[in-house]
Each structure stands twice: as structure tokens, then as C-alpha cells.
Amino acid sequence: MDLDLSEEQQMIKDMTRGLLEEHCPVDVVREMEDDPTGYPAPLWKQMGEAGLIGVLIPEDRGGSGQTLVEAALIYEEIGRALAPTPHFVSGVLSAGLLLEGGSEEQQARWLPEIASGQAVLTPAWLEPDRGFGEAGVQLAAKAEGDDLVLSGVKRHVNYAAAADRLIVLARSDEGVELVLVDPRAEGVSLTQVRSQSGEAHYRVDLQDVRVAGSERIGRPGQGWELFERVLQRGIVLLAAQAIGGADRALEITVEYAKVRKQFDKPLGAFQALAHYMSDASTRIDGGRVLVHEAAWNDAQGRSIARFAPMAKLFACNTYKDATRMCCQVWGGVAFTLEYDAQLFFRRAKEMQLSWWDTRTLEERVAADVLDR
Amino acid sequence: MDFDFSPEEQKFADEVEEWLVANHDPVVMDPTRENFSQLADTPERRAFMKKLAKQGWLGMSWPKEYGGQEIEGVYEYILNEALSRHAAPQIGKGVGIIGKTLIRHGNEKLKQEFLPKILSAEVEFAVGYSEPQAGSDAANMQLKAEKVEGGWKLNGQKMWTTSAHFADWYWVGARTDPDKPKHDGLSLFLIPMDHPGLEVQSLPTVGKDTTNQVFFEDVFVPDDYLVGKRGQGFQMISEALDLERFTMFTLSPISERTRVLVEWVKEATRDDQPLREAPDTRRLIANIVTDTAVAKALSTRFVCAAKSGGKPPTIQSSQYKLFTTTLSQRVCDEALDITGAAGTIREGQDEAPIRGRFEGAYRATMNETVGGGSSEIQKNIIARRHLGLPKNF
Numbered sequence: 001m002d003l004d005l006s007e008e009q010q011m012i013k014d015m016t017r018g019l020l021e022e023h024c025p026v027d028v029v030r031e032m033e034d035d036p037t038g039y040p041a042p043l044w045k046q047m048g049e050a051g052l053i054g055v056l057i058p059e060d061r062g063g064s065g066q067t068l069v070e071a072a073l074i075y076e077e078i079g080r081a082l083a084p085t086p087h088f089v090s091g092v093l094s095a096g097l098l099l100e101g102g103s104e105e106q107q108a109r110w111l112p113e114i115a116s117g118q119a120v121l122t123p124a125w126l127e128p129d130r131g132f133g134e135a136g137v138q139l140a141a142k143a144e145g146d147d148l149v150l151s152g153v154k155r156h157v158n159y160a161a162a163a164d165r166l167i168v169l170a171r172s173d174e175g176v177e178l179v180l181v182d183p184r185a186e187g188v189s190l191t192q193v194r195s196q197s198g199e200a201h202y203r204v205d206l207q208d209v210r211v212a213g214s215e216r217i218g219r220p221g222q223g224w225e226l227f228e229r230v231l232q233r234g235i236v237l238l239a240a241q242a243i244g245g246a247d248r249a250l251e252i253t254v255e256y257a258k259v260r261k262q263f264d265k266p267l268g269a270f271q272a273l274a275h276y277m278s279d280a281s282t283r284i285d286g287g288r289v290l291v292h293e294a295a296w297n298d299a300q301g302r303s304i305a306r307f308a309p310m311a312k313l314f315a316c317n318t319y320k321d322a323t324r325m326c327c328q329v330w331g332g333v334a335f336t337l338e339y340d341a342q343l344f345f346r347r348a349k350e351m352q353l354s355w356w357d358t359r360t361l362e363e364r365v366a367a368d369v370l371d372r
Numbered sequence: 373m374d375f376d377f378s379p380e381e382q383k384f385a386d387e388v389e390e391w392l393v394a395n396h397d398p399v400v401m402d403p404t405r406e407n408f409s410q411l412a413d414t415p416e417r418r419a420f421m422k423k424l425a426k427q428g429w430l431g432m433s434w435p436k437e438y439g440g441q442e443i444e445g446v447y448e449y450i451l452n453e454a455l456s457r458h459a460a461p462q463i464g465k466g467v468g469i470i471g472k473t474l475i476r477h478g479n480e481k482l483k484q485e486f487l488p489k490i491l492s493a494e495v496e497f498a499v500g501y502s503e504p505q506a507g508s509d510a511a512n513m514q515l516k517a518e519k520v521e522g523g524w525k526l527n528g529q530k531m532w533t534t535s536a537h538f539a540d541w542y543w544v545g546a547r548t549d550p551d552k553p554k555h556d557g558l559s560l561f562l563i564p565m566d567h568p569g570l571e572v573q574s575l576p577t578v579g580k581d582t583t584n585q586v587f588f589e590d591v592f593v594p595d596d597y598l599v600g601k602r603g604q605g606f607q608m609i610s611e612a613l614d615l616e617r618f619t620m621f622t623l624s625p626i627s628e629r630t631r632v633l634v635e636w637v638k639e640a641t642r643d644d645q646p647l648r649e650a651p652d653t654r655r656l657i658a659n660i661v662t663d664t665a666v667a668k669a670l671s672t673r674f675v676c677a678a679k680s681g682g683k684p685p686t687i688q689s690s691q692y693k694l695f696t697t698t699l700s701q702r703v704c705d706e707a708l709d710i711t712g713a714a715g716t717i718r719e720g721q722d723e724a725p726i727r728g729r730f731e732g733a734y735r736a737t738m739n740e741t742v743g744g745g746s747s748e749i750q751k752n753i754i755a756r757r758h759l760g761l762p763k764n765f
């Protein structure tokens with residue numbers, strides 16, 4: 001038993017941190033809030049060149065073919081830096097869907113470009129008044145000859161304006177389909193919706209959008225199975241991101257608690273506050289190992305049906321609670337836009353509500369424990 | 373035991389409610405401003421306060437000789453809860469803190485100048501206690517007041533003066549006697565907000581509104597505008613807080629938010645199923661409603677203690693503030709959990725459930741557990757004064 005990172009893993013982590021410090025300082029993070037594209041081009045280019053975008057894409061498709069463990073290390077750094085990038089939707093989910101279900105042609109067409117960052121793909125999944133489960137996918141896919149005709153509304157589509165293709169989850173007579181759709185195609189319209197974190201989110205309206213059957217990923221009706229499988233791995237990375245964010249928020253808070261004085265004492269000398277921070281650090285450290293364990297199990301080829309939702313459930317709750325506590329320790333200044341605590345505070349809540357929320361994750365853990 | 377208002381109190385509550393419904397004006401009453409809706413910071417809101425003054429509802433608890441009605445503070449509590457329930461500007465600062473302090477300690481000139489204007493809502497105040505180094509440790513104010521011919525010269529900085537950008541007068545604590553122990557070296561001053569040496573800088577917040585920092589450069593204050601006795605500033609500030617228990621942090625905005633949430637949940641669907649049938653939603657709502665009832669119980673507790681006269685209900689109001697502000701944040705947090713992904717849509721967009729009311733409130737309530745005496749300070753008060761635990765700082 002050994003929790004140490006290998007030399008190579010440590011290198012990936014250090015390299016990612018260095019790259020993010022250089023290309024994604026906090027003023028860049030702030031600038032990108034509500035930006036229609038939503039991510040800085042120089043950062044994205046650097047991540048592509050460093051092989052970070054393609055971390056989970058095999059080498060023969062232009063990626064660096066690493067396991068979920070290395071990807072989790074990268075995501076912890078992304079979380080620390082609050083880096084806004086389409087990495088998750090493109091490099092993890094879209095690439096994952098293509099790898100799991102894409103044809104040879106689709107893989108050859110998209111994976112190398114995803115890995116380099118030249119192309120961005122993003123899933124269009126959630127719908128108004130619908131949940132995170134299979135039943136939530138109701139956007140209509142009508143078969144007409146060899147074509148599929150899509151009509152309906154999608155929401156929370158991240159980085160849609162920058163995307164070369166959407167992967168639309170749609171419902172046909174066979175079940176859920178995954179369909180590659182050009183966001184510039186006729187009948188597709190994008191509306192930016194401002195989110196709590198300021199990440200670039202879009203509502204996508206599809207009206208009789210005709211797509212060739214060859215744009216379907218996987219077999220007819222196989223879409224949900226593929227999506228669930230890919231998202232289940234993906235949420236381990238979001239858990240890592242949440243841990244990274246919580247860790248950084250705690251770090252700056254602890255620093256502040258050492259220097260800010262009231263009643264002639266540093267705030268950290270008040271046990272009330274010291275204990276909050278100790279609790280948070282315990283949860284963050286435990287959460288990090290849980291995330292690593294989930295990623296490691298996946299890398300070993302073992303099932304993470306329980307570990308993955310546990311990791312995101314715990315990490316996102318920890319992130320949310322820790323950032324509120326941090327704001328409390330900062331006192332009034334946390335409430336001002338000028339200070340960074342609020343950046344973490346808003347992102348933590350949004351992460352908890354996104355890509356399977358607490359309710360969905362609890363249900364998945366409970367089902368794995370109780371229903372098998 | 374009696375949990376109801378007396379018939380007279382109830383009559384007043386009904387009268388206020390009826391009047392507020394009749395005078396409803398969305399420009400004046402904007403619940404999405406959350407805590408900041410209490411400020412009379414626009415011409416419309418100031419006009420509203422004047423109407424309230426015409427009703428005779430300002431200074432009800434003041435002595436008759438100063439234009440008050442000498443009635444119990446509970447009427448001001450009833451009024452302020454109703455105002456905050458409707459997201460209207462509230463009484464408190466002028467009538468409460470400043471008016472009551474002037475009545476007890478002010479010189480004749482200040483009484484004559486300010487008390488009538490407070491009653492007619494012709495003056496708005498900003499309260500300047502906090503400074504960069506004087507937050508929870510309020511007695512640590514460093515703003516320097518130097519004695520000069522005929523008055524005082526003030527230099528330094530205030531932090532968090534929320535009303536500085538619209539108020540007429542500034543109620544300010546400053547250090548007049550740096551050689552005395554820190555609680556005995558402070559005095560209170562009244563300064564016109566447009567005084568040339570004052571520079572107001574806005575501090576935008578993560579909620580929708582802004583607060584301010586204020587810089588003082590050689591601000592001259594005539595002797596007459598030092599309130600009460602020199603060196604008694606901190607004592608008067610503490611006393612004013614005790615006098616103002618009835619109009620402190622109100623509960624109505626939170627019960628209103630709970631009500632709005634419940635109304636929404638009753639109508640909402642997820643995957644075509646009524647949301648109210650989901651067990652997790654039912655559990656969250658049941659606990660929110662229960663805890664809101666406890667907050668109400670804690671407020672009933674301090675109101676009854678305050679009504680009885682006697683000692684100021686310090687412990688009761690600390691418990692109330694501690695519990696209620698924490699609940700306020702939790703209601704927002706769990707409301708977003710109930711809405712799911714749609715909860716991430718930022719406030720003010722039609723796409724969002726209840727136009728993002730809870731997304732906005734999640735941000736806007738962040739400082740409720742900090743401002744006006746943080747949760748930790750309330751806990752210290754409860755631990756020491758209620759439980760008799762030893763002081764550890």
C-alpha cells in the first residue's frame with residue numbers, strides 16, 4: 001500500500017500547475033466570466049501542446065493515453081486554478097463517448113483534433129424541468145429515411161458557442177441516441193444563459209434539425225448506456241477538481257487567518273475558527289484519497305459504480321461547505337467582488353448542482369449498496 | 373402563556389398590513405434585493421418613508437416631548453417585520469440608533485436639528501463604526517479626531533459604510549483620546565455626508581448591491597456635533613444596540629423566502645412528476661419549515677423578553693441572530709438543491725426557477741452571518757453570558 005505519486009505523475013502535476021499559473025492567473029479567470037467563448041485561447045493552446053487535453057485519449061489517436069489517475073491529478077490543478085476550459089466537455093466526455101461508441105471514421109475525424117485542442121465538442125444533455133436520469137432525455141429524434149430529425153430544447157450546454165459539434169442526447173423509438181450536430185446547422189440556435197459561476201452556458205434550441213444517420217454515435221438506442229458509462233468516469237475528475245478548489249480556498253484562508261488580527265490576535269488563534277479549518281482540511285484530505293482510490297480502481301480495470309458517485313458526492317459537498325466556511329473566516333471582505341473567496345464560493349455550489357447533483361449521486365450510491 | 377398578539381397589537385398589525393398592500397409599489401419594494409431592500413436609497417423609497425411618517429409610524433416609542441407616542445417597542449417590531457415582509461425600506465437606523473441616542477445624550481442643538489427631521493423622514497443616515505482594523509473588534513476604531521479650535525479634525529478611514537453613497541448625514545465613531553484604554557477613547561460625531569474632506573468609494577459585493585469605504589481628510593466637525601460626552605462613544609454604541617433590539621435583523625424575509633419556495637415546489641415538475649412527491653424534496657421542505665418555526669420561536673422569545681422591560685435581552689437576541697442567519701443561508705442552499713441543475717442559472721433570467729431568486733439569495737445572504745456581529749461573536753456572547761463559561765480571548 002502506497003499513496004505516493006510516481007515520478008511521472010508528480011511531473012504531470014507540477015507541469016500542469018506551472019502551466020496554469022502562467023496562463024491562467026486569477027485575473028484571467030475573472031475576465032472569462034460571462035465571456036461568450038468562455039476560455040482563454042492561449043491557455044487552451046498550451047494545454048493541447050502539453051498533451052493535457054488528450055490525457056485520456058490513446059496515443060494512436062493523438063492523445064497521451066494516461067489513466068484516470070493522471071487525469072485526476074490534472075483536474076485537481078484545474079480546480080485550484082479555477083481554470084475555465086472546455087476540457088471536461090470536450091477532452092473527457094465527448095472524447096469518451098467517441099472512444100466508447102464512435103465509428104472508426106468518427107474517431108479518426110475527431111479525436112486527434114480534440115486532443116490538440118483544435119476542435120471542441122460538447123454534449124447537449126439536460127432539458128428544462130427534467131432531471132439527470134435517462135427519463136430526462138426527451139428531445140425528439142425522428143427517423144426519416146437514413147436521417148434523424150431533431151427537435152427540442154437543451155440547457156446547460158457548456159461552451160456551445162465555441163463548439164465544432166454538439167453531441168445531442170435525443171430520444172428516438174429505439175431509446176436515447178447520441179448525435180453529432182453542427183451548432184451552425186440550420187434550425188440550431190444558441191442563447192447564452194448566465195450561470196452562477198459565470199461559465200459559458202447555453203440554451204440550445206433545435207428545430208427540425210436534419211442530421212445524417214452516420215452522425216449517430218453507437219448503435220440505435222445505445223446512447224444512454226454510453227453516456228452513463230462515460231459520465232461515471234468523468235465525475236471522478238470533477239470530484240478531483242472540487243478537492244483542488246476546496247484545498248486552494250482553504251490555503252488562502254489559512255494564510256489570511258495567520259495575518260488578520262482582531263482583539264490583538266490573529267484570527268487563527270480563535271479556536272472557533274481554527275476548528276472549522278481543521279474540519280475542512282480533514283474532509284479535503286480524506287476526499288482527495290477517496291478520489292484517488294476511485295481513479296486507481298478504474299485504472300486497475302475494476303468497477304467504480306460505487307466509488308465514482310461517492311467521490312463526487314463527498315468532494316462537492318466538501319467544496320461547498322468549505323467555501324462557505326472560508327468566507328466566514330474572511331469576514332466582510334469575502335462579500336466583496338474584489339476578494340477571491342467568492343470565486344470559489346460560487347463555483348462550488350454550481351459544481352454540486354451540475355453533472356449529477358447530490359440527489360442523483362446519493363441515489364446511485366444507495367442503489368449500488370442496497371439494490372444488488 | 374399566550375402566543376398571540378394582544379388585540380391592540382393585532383389591530384395595529386392588520387392596519388399596517390392593509391396599508392402596505394394598498395401602497396404596494398414594485399419600484400419601492402424589491403424582494404430580490406434581499407437584505408438591501410431595507411435601505412431608503414432612492415427618491416421613490418424616500419418618498420415612501422415620508423408616507424410612513426405621515427402615518428405617524430416613525431418614533432412611536434419615543435417620549436411624547438420629542439414627538440413620540442411613548443408606546444411599547446413591540447409596535448416597532450410589528451412594523452419592521454411587516455415592512456421587511458413586503459421588502460420595503462425599514463425603520464431602525466434613524467428612529468432607533470441615532471434618534472434614541474440623541475434623545476438620551478444629545479445636546480439641545482442636535483435634538484432640535486435632527487429629531488423632527490427623523491420623525492418626518494427628511495434625513496437619511498449612514499452608520500460608520502467599522503474600519504479595516506475594527507470589524508468584530510469594534511472598539512478598535514482608529515479614525516483620528518484631533519482637537520482644534522472650535523471643533524475636531526478627523527483623519528483616517530471607515531470601512532463598510534453601507535449607506536454612504538446616498539445618506540445625508542454620517543454617524544461616525546472616532547478616537548478622540550488615544551491615550552485612554554481603547555473602550556474609553558472613542559466619541560461619536562455627526563457629519564454632513566457631502567463634507568468636502570470625505571471621499572466615498574464603492575465596494576461592489578457578490579450580492580447585487582454595493583457597500584462603501586470612506587476616507588477622511590482633515591474633516592472639520594464643530595464642537596456641537598460631538599454627540600454626548602467625549603470618550604463615551606463606545607458606551608453609547610453598545611447602549612443603542614440594546615435599545616434597538618426590536619428592530620434588529622428581521623425574520624420575515626426568511627419566512628417569505630420559505631413561502632416562495634414552497635409555492636414553487638407545489639407547482640414544479642421534474643420529468644413530468646410533481647416535485648412535491650419526491651421524498652428528498654419533502655424531507656428538505658419539512659426541515660426548512662420546521663427550522664423556520666424555531667427561528668420564529670426564538671424571535672418570540674426575545675420579543676417577550678424585551679417587552680418585559682428589565683435587562684436587555686442580549687442572550688435571546690444573540691441566539692435568535694445566530695440561528696436565523698444560519699437558517700437563512702441554508703434555505704437558499706437547499707432551495708437550489710431542490711431545483712437541481714436549473715439552480716445554477718443566475719438570478720434575473722426568465723429561464724431560472726423563480727427568476728433565480730435563490731441563486732441570487734445564495735450569494736446575497738453570504739454576509740448575514742458576518743455583518744451586525746458575526747456568528748462567532750454571538751456564540752462567544754452565549755457561551756460567556758448565558759452559560760457562564762470563562763472568557764478565552
Ligand SMILES: Cc1cc2nc3c(=O)[nH]c(=O)nc-3n(C[C@H](O)[C@H](O)[C@H](O)COP(=O)(O)OP(=O)(O)OC[C@H]3O[C@@H](n4cnc5c(N)ncnc54)[C@H](O)[C@@H]3O)c2cc1C
Pocket residue numbers: 260262263267270272273328329330331332333335499500501502504506507508509531532533534535577583739742743744745746747748749752765
Ligand atoms: C455588506 C456589509 C455591510 C455592512 N454595513 C455596515 C455599516 O453600515 N456600518 C458599519 O459600521 N459596519 C458595517 N458592516 C461591517 C460589519 O459589521 C463587519 O463586517 C463585521 O463586524 C465583521 O467584521 P470584519 O468584516 O472585519 O471581520 P473580522 O472581524 O475580521 O472577522 C473575521 C472572522 O473572525 C471571526 N472572529 C473575530 N473575532 C473573533 C473572536 N473573538 N472569536 C471567534 N471568532 C472571531 C469572525 O466571526 C469572522 O468569522 C458591514 C459589513 C458588510 C459585509
